[in-house]
Amino acid sequence: MRSSTPAPQDAGRPARSTVTAAPRRTVGRLILLLAGGISLLAGLDGALLLLGLSAPVVSSRLADVHGPLMVFGFVGTVVVLERAVAIRRRWAFLAPALLGAGGLALLSPLPLPVGQLAFVAGSALLLPIYRVIWRRAPSTSTAVQALGALLGLMATVLWVGGVPTPRLIPAMSLYLVLTIAGERLELARISPSVDDRAEARLLGVSLAMVAGVVVALFWPPIGYPLLGIGMLALVAWLFRHDVATRLIRSRGLPRYMAACLLAGYGWLVVAGASWLILGPIFSGPAYDAVLHSIFLGFVVSMIMAHAPTILPAVLRRPLPYRPVMYGPAVLLHVSLLARILLGDAHGLAGLVEWGGVVNIVAVLSFVVVAVASVLLGMPRPPSAEPSAPRSTTTSTSASTTALDVPR
Numbered sequence: 001m002r003s004s005t006p007a008p009q010d011a012g013r014p015a016r017s018t019v020t021a022a023p024r025r026t027v028g029r030l031i032l033l034l035a036g037g038i039s040l041l042a043g044l045d046g047a048l049l050l051l052g053l054s055a056p057v058v059s060s061r062l063a064d065v066h067g068p069l070m071v072f073g074f075v076g077t078v079v080v081l082e083r084a085v086a087i088r089r090r091w092a093f094l095a096p097a098l099l100g101a102g103g104l105a106l107l108s109p110l111p112l113p114v115g116q117l118a119f120v121a122g123s124a125l126l127l128p129i130y131r132v133i134w135r136r137a138p139s140t141s142t143a144v145q146a147l148g149a150l151l152g153l154m155a156t157v158l159w160v161g162g163v164p165t166p167r168l169i170p171a172m173s174l175y176l177v178l179t180i181a182g183e184r185l186e187l188a189r190i191s192p193s194v195d196d197r198a199e200a201r202l203l204g205v206s207l208a209m210v211a212g213v214v215v216a217l218f219w220p221p222i223g224y225p226l227l228g229i230g231m232l233a234l235v236a237w238l239f240r241h242d243v244a245t246r247l248i249r250s251r252g253l254p255r256y257m258a259a260c261l262l263a264g265y266g267w268l269v270v271a272g273a274s275w276l277i278l279g280p281i282f283s284g285p286a287y288d289a290v291l292h293s294i295f296l297g298f299v300v301s302m303i304m305a306h307a308p309t310i311l312p313a314v315l316r317r318p319l320p321y322r323p324v325m326y327g328p329a330v331l332l333h334v335s336l337l338a339r340i341l342l343g344d345a346h347g348l349a350g351l352v353e354w355g356g357v358v359n360i361v362a363v364l365s366f367v368v369v370a371v372a373s374v375l376l377g378m379p380r381p382p383s384a385e386p387s388a389p390r391s392t393t394t395s396t397s398a399s400t401t402a403l404d405v406p407r
């Protein structure tokens with residue numbers, strides 16, 4: 001959004017359009033975030049139904065669309081909104097708007113293809129967004145993220161075409177995994193261990209995984225073990241090069257983010273090893289285990305890690321780090337251990353149910369902590385004098401952490 005040039009008599013005064021445009025833009029972004037939030041709540045309701053438990057809203061549609069609603073309606077809207085903010089082009093906001101609207105359409109009585117086609121259109125628009133980023137500064141990081149976007153588009157097109165969700169899990173997973181891995185590379189470039197060869201290795205693994213997704217669609221017994229090897233290679237790269245392995249020894253926000261990141265990488269090992277050892281998995285406890293190792297253990301942990309740096313860029317309001325943020329993160333990982341490594345692995349249905357319910361509590365409690373943290377504003381450091389300069393209180397804010405997401 002560009003503001004007009006002030007007339008000479010207005011020189012020195014801020015143009016009214018620039019004064020009012022910023023809050024308007026923030027309200028627009030907030031509406032898009034709320035659309036993603038509604039998909040999240042509906043997806044959690046669907047999760048309760050899939051667990052065979054009672055839920056606030058009972059509808060078979062909610063259970064049927066739980067997966068795509070979570071991946072594209074919730075995570076997709078939030079991630080793509082952040083990309084749109086990064087490039088600052090008005091048309092780019094159509095992408096998160098379509099993904100958010102697609103989620104809402106799936107919840108409405110509208111025919112299923114309306115929401116599905118909105119997901120296709122929103123995912124397709126992510127590609128020109130990466131084109132803009134690429135033209136500004138070509139990088140391996142953008143290439144890896146664009147490969148993820150391509151897989152997201154592929155998953156939505158196949159879903160409209162009638163391919164059942166279990167067959168789309170590799171494309172849906174890698175859509176988010178490659179998007180996040182590309183962003184992590186951007187940050188890892190400050191590390192001396194990341195040279196051209198390391199970047200080329202990550203690009204090579206990403207390309208191999210895209211090929212693995214295609215092979216898994218047509219020849220699952222070959223494709224899934226390939227994807228397992230690719231996933232393990234990707235995690236090895238992340239553990240080797242991500243700054244999180246060093247920042248886990250720091251304090252405050254960087255340490256919290258590093259802990260969430262490393263725990264998330266650990267869950268990718270579970271998913272990669274399962275694909276490698278078990279091969280194609282389309283139902284049953286192993287299906288639940290692989291799905292939620294990736295989508296809850298990795299993706300939601302990444303959201304918990306990056307929220308204090310991404311949300312301020314989107315909403316222009318700080319989301320200050322508070323140690324209480326560890327609460328939902330620990331709850332998520334402990335309940336996931338119970339659900340997957342005890343419940344799914346040993347056929348203990350009760351633990352799967354309880355683990356699933358506590359997963360939901362963990363996600364919701366993070367939302368509550370994040371909203372409360374935004375509303376409460378910057379905490380005062382314990383050692384600060386009442387008259388301490390404001391800059392000292394912002395030392396853990398979004399713009400100053402070494403783990404900040406570049407944009």
Ligand code: HEM
Nearest residue numbers: 047050051067070071165166284287288295356359360363
């Ligand atoms: C927060 C707690 C969550 C719970 C309790 C939960 C529960 C479930 C259950 C019980 C299933 C059925 C598994 C099966 O058929 O064996 C399922 C499927 C699925 N979930 Fe979740 N889920 C949660 C969060 C998420 C999130 C955050 C995502 C994505 C970001 C996600 C993505 C999926 C996908 C893609 C499927 C496959 C759907 C299908 O086969 O139609 N879930 N979930």
